[in-house]
Amino acid sequence: MPYQPRMLLGNINVFSIPYVVYDLGIICIASLIWFSFNFIIKYTKIGKLLLSVINDREMSSALGINVNKFFIYTFTFGCLLGCLGGAVSAPMISVVPGIxxxxxxxxxxxxxxxxxxxxxxxxxxxxFIGLARTIAIFYAPQLELFIVFFVMAIILSFKPEGLFGSKEVRKI
Amino acid sequence: MRDLFNNEKLILIIFLFSFIGFWFVLPDYAINTITLSFCNGLVVLGLLLLMRLGLVSFGHGMYYCLGGYAVAMTYNFLQIKEVFFLVAFAILTGFIVSFLLGFFVRRFRGIFFAMLNLALSMILFGIIVKSVSLGSTDGFGIKDLTYLSYTIEDQKRLNIFSYILIVVFTVLMMLFVMNFLRSPSGKMLEAIRENEIRSAYLGISINKQIHKVYIFSSTLAALGGGLMVILIGHITPEDTAYWTKSGEFVFVAILSGSLNVFAPLIGSLFFEFIRSYALFYFPNTWQMIIGIVLILGILYLPEGIGSIFNKRKK
Incomplete structure (x- = not known):
């Protein structure tokens, strides 16, 4: 047996379906991050300042917010999340350059x-995207190539700003 | 001297004749790269039009693919060998498809526009790959062509006829785009990019303009694809409709900027030559070279290669 870090935590039965504990751990991490980001953006001072920078860069800088600092921090956090995503999914997939x-x-x-x-x-x-892809692979494998984009196109044609996006107010 | 440089049409004529002259001077491999980059340059020229509107399409490979398949399939199924008919079919296909899809796409802006185009191109890719009658992953090949019913014996793909055909078509399209950008409707593009609502209040029909430009740029891309098939003689879905090809076009478009119509062609030539030489000298790290070139380009020429020729008048 090769070294498989994913299996180190073993399996667990969820409603009599065997499930890898590591995968459940990823779900926990994801919900934790979802919760903390929502909290930070909605209920802390930093989050509110960030929203103001996103909405109007010039006005925020006129009000004394260090816009450049926010850009650097936001970019750093974005990269950090990207790294985290790669790190936790590495044991589940084959890691190659260009992944x-x-x-x-x-x-x-x-x-x-x-x-x-x-x-x-x-x-x-x-x-949505993940489920659509899995369902497509299971029931109609020939659709797998483009089902992701097909679902996206259908959703966008009904809600042009995305499922949870707010209608953009254009400046005059 | 300055007037000379401001006269774009004169430069275009010099451009045309110098490239026709290159046929007699440069070696075959260089001519091949030039011709291929002209085909790709037409797609980038189309992206320039969209960039003037402030839109980026990650799916222009779709029209490149459609144009190519229009040529290859007309050749194979209808047995038409006349080059001008084939090119006309490519243009017609690009026009009809972009006209229909334009009604759907023109409502979107920004990243939504880019991703929707990507989605459409991936759907086309999936359809082609999964249907055997459309050639699946093998694609189609074409053989001998006739130029105004004149057949060349012992035909090579790259001959003086195909070269001049591609160069002349490219220059003609550059002239069209140049004239369009100077016309009132071309001047509207920047107004729409700067402020949509204000331009709408000034009486510009935004959706109609976007639709028009979308058709124009897609037709250019389809023409580029058609000419590419005439040059290479073969088309596969992976090299055209897959999103990495579209990404490459956007890469070149960003590298060349949207200041003038020469930029896309020069940028495309630059990119193809950099890639050929990088592949030749650094076969294992050529992607790195291209990445470094893009970073240097963004750092030192933020408005693209076009800003070498004319500084934007403030």
Whole structure:
């Protein structure tokens, strides 16, 4: 047996279906991050400042917010989450150079489906896309190539701003 | 001297004749790379039009693919060998498909526009790959062509006829785009990019303009695909409709910027030559070279390669 870090934690029976504990752990990590990000953005001072920077960069800087600092911090946090995603999924997939190329397109699809700027949207969008792909592979494998984008196109044609995106107010 | 540089049409004529002249000077491999980058340059020219509107499409490979398949399938199924008919079919296909899809796409902006185009191109890719009658992953090949019913004996893909055909078509399209950007409707593009609502109040029909530009740019991409098939003689879905090809076009479009119509062609030439030489000298790390080139490009030429020729008038 090769070394398989994913199996180290063993299996567990959920409703008499065997499940890998590690996968459940990933779900826990994801919900933890979802919860903490929602909390930070909605209920702390930093989150509110961040929202103001996103909405109007010039006005925020006029009000005394260090916009550049926010850009650097936000970018750093984004990269950090990307790293975390790669790290926790590495034991489940085969890691090759260029692995990010496939992921980035799926990530864009998820973000667009969920709606820009919404943490919940990203979570729900990821569920939608992931489930659609799995169902397609199971029932109609020939659709697997484009089902992700097909689902995205259908959702966007009914809700042009994504599932949880707010209608953008255009400036005059 | 400055007037000379401002006269874009004169530069275009010099451009045309110097590239026709290159046929007699440069070695075959360089001519091949030039011709291929002209085909790709047409797609980037289409992206330039969208960039003037402030839109980026991650799915222009779809029209590249459609144009190519229009040529290859007309050749194989209808046995038409006349080059001008084949090119006309490519243009017609690009026009009809983009006209229909435009009604759907024109409502979206920003990343939604980009991703929707990507989705459409991936759907086309899936359809082609999974249907045997469309050639599946093998695609189609074409053989001998006739140029105005003149057949060349012992035909190579790259001959003086196909070269001049591609160069002349490219320059013609550059002229069209140049004239379009100077016309009132071309000037509207920047107004729409800067402020949509205000332009709407000034009486511009935004959706109609976007639809028009979308058709124009997609038709250019389809023409590029059609010419590519005439040059290479073969088309597969992976090299055209898959999103990495579209990403490459966007890469070149960002590298070349949207200041003038020469930028996409020069950028495309630059990219193809960099890639060929990087592949030749650094076969294992050529992606790194291309990445470094893009970073340097963004750092030192933030408005793209086009800003070498004309500084934007403030």
């Amino acid at each position: 990010g190329v496939e992921v980035i397109v799926l990530a864009f699809a998820v973000v667009v489906t969920g709606g820009l700027g919404s943490v919940t949207g990203a979570a729900i969008g990821a569920l």
